[in-house]
Amino acid sequence: MSKGFRAIIRILSLRCGEADQLMSDSLDRRLSWSERTALAGHVFACRSCRRARQQLQTLRQAMRHSLDGVETLSTEARDRMRAALKKSC
Amino acid sequence: MARLRDRDVAEDVVQETFLAALWARDRFTGGSTERTWLVGILKNKVVDRIRRSVRDRPPPGVADHDEATAAVFDREYRRSTPRVWPRDADRVADDREFRAALARCLDRLPDRMGLAFRLREADGIETDEICNILGVSATNLATLLYRARARLRQCLDRTWRGGSGSDP
Numbered sequence: 001m002s003k004g005f006r007a008i009i010r011i012l013s014l015r016c017g018e019a020d021q022l023m024s025d026s027l028d029r030r031l032s033w034s035e036r037t038a039l040a041g042h043v044f045a046c047r048s049c050r051r052a053r054q055q056l057q058t059l060r061q062a063m064r065h066s067l068d069g070v071e072t073l074s075t076e077a078r079d080r081m082r083a084a085l086k087k088s089c
Numbered sequence: 090m091a092r093l094r095d096r097d098v099a100e101d102v103v104q105e106t107f108l109a110a111l112w113a114r115d116r117f118t119g120g121s122t123e124r125t126w127l128v129g130i131l132k133n134k135v136v137d138r139i140r141r142s143v144r145d146r147p148p149p150g151v152a153d154h155d156e157a158t159a160a161v162f163d164r165e166y167r168r169s170t171p172r173v174w175p176r177d178a179d180r181v182a183d184d185r186e187f188r189a190a191l192a193r194c195l196d197r198l199p200d201r202m203g204l205a206f207r208l209r210e211a212d213g214i215e216t217d218e219i220c221n222i223l224g225v226s227a228t229n230l231a232t233l234l235y236r237a238r239a240r241l242r243q244c245l246d247r248t249w250r251g252g253s254g255s256d257p
Binding site for chain 2: 020021024025027028029048051052054055056057058059060061062063064065073074077080081084085088
């Protein structure tokens, strides 16, 4: 069976659940040629998966900004650290 | 703080970082800013702490929560249709309400799942290193990350009402 034919079969048989898993995987590893082709074909045809892909991109973007805000040390912790640093100088 | 989930532990790690920096100050070449150098040491210390705390826990399954619950979620999630989010990812990422909703949704994730997701997405750590830190296989990590992303998207679809866009 040729590579192209296998890809077509994969595109036609790929379900949204698998596409979703592949979209997540694609953020962590390079997909194989057939996975990439099948996913691109599925996403092109599936509105739900296009939305999901956009959500994943936004989620990654948001996480790359710091979400944690600025935490500050308590006065006691500051004093403790200052003392520890002085001691080890 | 978000990685360690304990203020006392976080403060200990900050102190260890300063002490380590003090002892290693001769090795600071000035190739980066002091801040970048300190943050690098801090990240290593945080990872060491996580690795130790994971080692002390009982051996995990795919995730540290009930698999049956996860399976029910997966089935329901796959039947749902995602909402449309605005196209401009940068703007959404900067939106205060979105960030607050995301922080709440992150807190709802099971510990190991949330940690895997934060290490990957906020810290940009490669998957093989996260597998080492958490003591899980690559397949298990892929499942953890997939479920974390799925739960976060669904949680945000339910709780974040800011803006809507057109279908991509």
